[in-house]
Amino acid sequence: MKQTVTTPNNDSPIQPLLNYIDASPSPWHAVSTTVEALQLYGFEELDEQNPWQLENNGKYYIVRDQSSIIAFITGDKAPSESGYRIIGAHTDSPGLRIKPRPISESGPWLRLGVEVYGGPTLATFADRDLSLAGRVSVKTGKKSTDFESRLIKFDQSLFRLVNLPIHLNRGVNDTGLKFNQQTELPLTLTLAPENQDNSKYLHQLLANALSVKIEAILSWELAVYDTQKGAVFGPNQEFYANSQLDNLASCHSALSALLEGVEENNDHQPFTRMIALFDHEEVGSRSAKGADGSFLEDSITRIGQALGDVAPQAQLRSRAKSFMISADMAHAFHPNYADKYDNEHLVIVNAGPVIKINRSQRYSSHAQTEALFMNICQNAQVPYQLFVNRSDLACGSTIGPMSAAKTGIPSLDIGNPMWAMHSIRESAGVLDHHYMHQALSAFLKKD
Ligand SMILES: [Zn+2]
Structure with a gap:
């Protein structure tokens, strides 16, 4: 066992996430915090009321009604040639x-x-x-x-x-x-x-x-x-707690994966890299800015048009070449309530991102998208886990199925393991946040 830490550790690798959440006590603040980070990295705002002029390898973002945001880096080629790689998450919490x-x-x-x-x-x-x-x-x-x-x-x-x-x-x-x-x-x-x-x-x-x-x-x-700030805990400071881990932890993972591409001066990818962070997931996503609304579809349509995809089939070709990861949190095994879980699909904190599977399409994952994510994780040396709900319990859902249905883009639902989802003080594993960053960064790079 490593040395026990008894004092608060401000150098924890999870501190950037805790700071992001502490600065984002509402979905409107979450978008504002995200915009601040994007602007530091040179992203330019696009107004939905004005025509868009886009360039290849450009960095842009769109905010809809202050609490949903789409940020993207255009590829070397038009979307009809190389598609989009999209990471979705949600900005609201119950x-x-x-x-x-x-x-x-x-x-x-x-x-x-x-x-x-x-x-x-x-x-x-x-x-x-x-x-x-x-x-x-x-x-x-x-x-x-x-x-x-x-x-x-x-x-x-x-x-x-x-x-x-x-x-x-x-x-x-x-x-x-x-x-x-x-x-x-x-x-x-x-x-x-x-x-x-x-x-x-x-x-x-x-x-x-x-x-x-x-x-x-x-x-x-x-x-x-x-008002209580985020904190790390555990003998080795291996866990953390804060409000709104569902789903600001995933928003932060998506954002940091997108920004890493810029940081590494690795600006050029053939495909357009995108993160889409939606409000209203916790109330069903059915709104102008929710994942069951038109925001994502409107945005990719306009991006395609602005990048020259104006031929009749170009837009639909771009979607067929795209892939989406919907990132939301997953239920970690709780040792005091072992009978709440499917024994063969126990998800353990600090053991890596979780692929969420439900063949009734409460989750959008399917064999092909699961295989692709497994390969991404294996190549990035990130462990992954498989989650299926107990068959006699109702399964939750998230933005993956509706985004896939709206756009026709193949999708996968993943998320990091966490405890006490929808508590005002949720908890999860420090290592998992690192793993998720690695996996999502790898997804946004051509291998
Ligand atoms: Zn969620």
Whole structure:
């Protein structure tokens, strides 16, 4: 056994990922953090409202509605000649979102009403140091289009989901910690100031933070986030924990694989390398910017046209020559619940990326795409694992099947093993993040 580390290790190889997540407490921030990295590497933004002029071996990105992003490096050849290699992931995580009229008073308390977004494990939100991050529409003038969308993030903890003491909830250890979503989930904010209308209390907090008048606050999408930063743990600091590992860990892997190509001055590949990070996966992906929307298809159509693929069949030829890896997290074996897993398909933390297989197409993997990824891993000396859900349990899904269905591009679902998916504090293996980077970087290079 290696020497036990007893102090926090800021030099952990996982620190760049933890920093990425800590800077990205909402999907809007995740895209903003991603854009910052892309700009450092010389990527140029494309506006969907304007015509695109693209060159071979150029670096570009497109943001749709602030929380989905596609970044790509064009190839030596037009897509009809060499296709795309695409890594997909999602920017959103399950959690709580603030209602439009959130303030309610209970006794002397002001509470904030929340909607449940996706499928979080609600009990894990209790007794955490919670805060707010997201976007606010701020009025800037008299015309209907006179407003701007501003990102906001409160660094300090603002409120909590206070648990009942066990003395008032005697059965909690037998029946589990449950919350009625309407009556028991509102967050305790503060004691109500007397003799004033408190219905706009949150509006005022937002206005102060954004340095605008309260009347300028029009609308918002605000996520509740945990202010605790990411950390490594384990006798050898071989594990890490943070919020939103599902799926910011995969977004980070995709981004770092794309940027590595630039870093190595290895700018030239015959095919177009792309990452596509979508919002709304946790609520089914059906939106203008979700993976079941038009974003990816629109983008590859326009990229093809801008690179000269204007002949009648060129676009469809490019898709037939393409390949997509959908990267999302996978359920690692939990030793306390061994009966939840298929014994022949146990996925172990720090044993490499997982190929997710479901022949009912909850995952998009099939024999040919699995074989290709296995070869990529073998050549990169990265171990891989195979996951199949227990046959008597319902299987999750992700963006792979819908992206494949929308575009006709063959796809594969993979992901790193993790524990406690959809907890506000998820955990996974340091080594796996390294392995995933190696595998995805190899995928974006011609062998
Ligand atoms: Zn996910």
